[in-house]
Amino acid sequence: MAKVVEETRKGLTASEIVDMNKEYTFFSWSVQGQTNPIPVTKADGVYFWDADGKRYLDFASQLVNTNVGHQNPKVVKAIQDQAAQLTFVAPGMATEPRGLLGKKLAEITPGDLKKTFFALGGAEANENAVKLARFYTGRHKILARYRSYHGATHGALALTGDYRRIPVEHTMTGVVHFLDPYCYRCPFGWTRETCHRECISHVEEVIQYEGPDQIAAIILEGVTGTNGLIIPPDDYWPRIREICDKYGILLISDEVMSGWGRTGEWFAVDNWNVVPDIITTAKGITSGYVPLGAVIVREKIAKFFDDKYLFAGLTYNGHALACAAALATIEVYEEEKIFENSKKIGKYLGKRLEELKTKHPSVGDVRYIGLFSGIEFVKNRQTKEPLDLTPLKNFLVSNGVYVFNFKNILFVVPPLIINEQQLDEGLNLIDEGLSEFMDKMVN
Numbered sequence: 001m002a003k004v005v006e007e008t009r010k011g012l013t014a015s016e017i018v019d020m021n022k023e024y025t026f027f028s029w030s031v032q033g034q035t036n037p038i039p040v041t042k043a044d045g046v047y048f049w050d051a052d053g054k055r056y057l058d059f060a061s062q063l064v065n066t067n068v069g070h071q072n073p074k075v076v077k078a079i080q081d082q083a084a085q086l087t088f089v090a091p092g093m094a095t096e097p098r099g100l101l102g103k104k105l106a107e108i109t110p111g112d113l114k115k116t117f118f119a120l121g122g123a124e125a126n127e128n129a130v131k132l133a134r135f136y137t138g139r140h141k142i143l144a145r146y147r148s149y150h151g152a153t154h155g156a157l158a159l160t161g162d163y164r165r166i167p168v169e170h171t172m173t174g175v176v177h178f179l180d181p182y183c184y185r186c187p188f189g190w191t192r193e194t195c196h197r198e199c200i201s202h203v204e205e206v207i208q209y210e211g212p213d214q215i216a217a218i219i220l221e222g223v224t225g226t227n228g229l230i231i232p233p234d235d236y237w238p239r240i241r242e243i244c245d246k247y248g249i250l251l252i253s254d255e256v257m258s259g260w261g262r263t264g265e266w267f268a269v270d271n272w273n274v275v276p277d278i279i280t281t282a283k284g285i286t287s288g289y290v291p292l293g294a295v296i297v298r299e300k301i302a303k304f305f306d307d308k309y310l311f312a313g314l315t316y317n318g319h320a321l322a323c324a325a326a327l328a329t330i331e332v333y334e335e336e337k338i339f340e341n342s343k344k345i346g347k348y349l350g351k352r353l354e355e356l357k358t359k360h361p362s363v364g365d366v367r368y369i370g371l372f373s374g375i376e377f378v379k380n381r382q383t384k385e386p387l388d389l390t391p392l393k394n395f396l397v398s399n400g401v402y403v404f405n406f407k408n409i410l411f412v413v414p415p416l417i418i419n420e421q422q423l424d425e426g427l428n429l430i431d432e433g434l435s436e437f438m439d440k441m442v443n
Helices: 002-010 014-024 073-085 096-108 122-137 154-159 198-210 236-247 268-272 299-304 320-335 338-359 390-398 420-441
Strands: 040-044 047-050 055-058 113-119 141-145 175-178 215-221 250-254 278-281 293-298 363-369 372-377 409-412
Touching: 055 420, 073 320, 096 113, 096 293, 096 320, 113 122, 113 299, 122 154, 122 215, 122 250, 122 278, 122 293, 122 299, 141 198, 175 198, 198 215, 198 236, 215 236, 236 250, 236 268, 293 299, 320 338, 338 363, 338 372, 338 420, 390 420, 409 420
Parallel strands: 141 175, 141 215, 215 250, 250 278
Antiparallel strands: 040 047, 047 055, 113 293, 278 293, 363 372, 372 409
16 A cells, blocks of 8 residues: 555656556456557646646547536636535435536526436436336337447447447347438438438337337437437427427437537537427536536426335435536536637637538548537548548547547547637648548548
């Protein structure tokens, strides 16, 4: 023990940090022997630094969650103050930050969403949203999209439609997947110009086959995140809302990644003036400073449990420290007008991305809403054959721009406090990398 304390005090070298992490800890979604983590020692605003002092522009907001940027002093102080007063009590207790946060969530969520069940992350939130939907409706089936990610726990992975579900099946029963509004690669064979909205009528057809009276809820990401940043047509969410109302099915919006100003609004569904029955969220609720997730339900669902037992519970439900961090984060969003910045800089980002698409033949499509954007790379614009972007990613990271990708799609999702100059810093390097690497692989 004394040796560990001594090592902590003197500080480890970059290689020592990496070696110790790889020797004694697992890294998620990776082959352990092939991991090459950055040994991060400090961060501030839109930047972070490794143990050798190298600075990185955080073009990924880590995991699209540090929305207010790194080390915001107001959020840090709120955590410090709460820790000095009360860090944790059992979830059956009432605390001031828990109550204040619940009230604030009722104020900022759309329509009559009212009451919150707290969790510690997005997966937990989605797990408990399914429970609430099944309790409330008395039905079992849940509909979700194929190009989706709802978390890595047992039930959340069942909801997930992508490659992460396959290795751990069989998962939670009752989940049925349907196709996506992926306009660039329409599964129904249309283009944006000839679209018949079969991505919407298809959902109702699936409902008919599965039995409307068997389906508790449809869960959708507000804007599809890690599966390629897929922005739905403007009438998609409103019409899915109409279909759910027609059959008495609850509509769940997974706003874990797309919420908290990422699209320029509190939640992505706000862009289409839709009130879901349940919103699940995490990530930006605290900007990642402290783990927290939330399931926010409409008043009719909340009242259902006034005289019925809620079979759900978590040790850290309503954690005082996390709730205090969330309250401070929301204050920063409002006081520093961060969502306004997301909209303003988002328009500039969209303009720059369109310029990259015009200039570089390796860019097949660009998609953007607020500061939620992706660049899809192809070998050929006619065939749309995906293009490996590993050379570009390595170039960017080696030159101090941290990014993440999904297959052939590069995400540009910086902290919402970024300015044009900082955005250009990353985009100009992407422009350089496209000319140097990507365009040369086009056929």
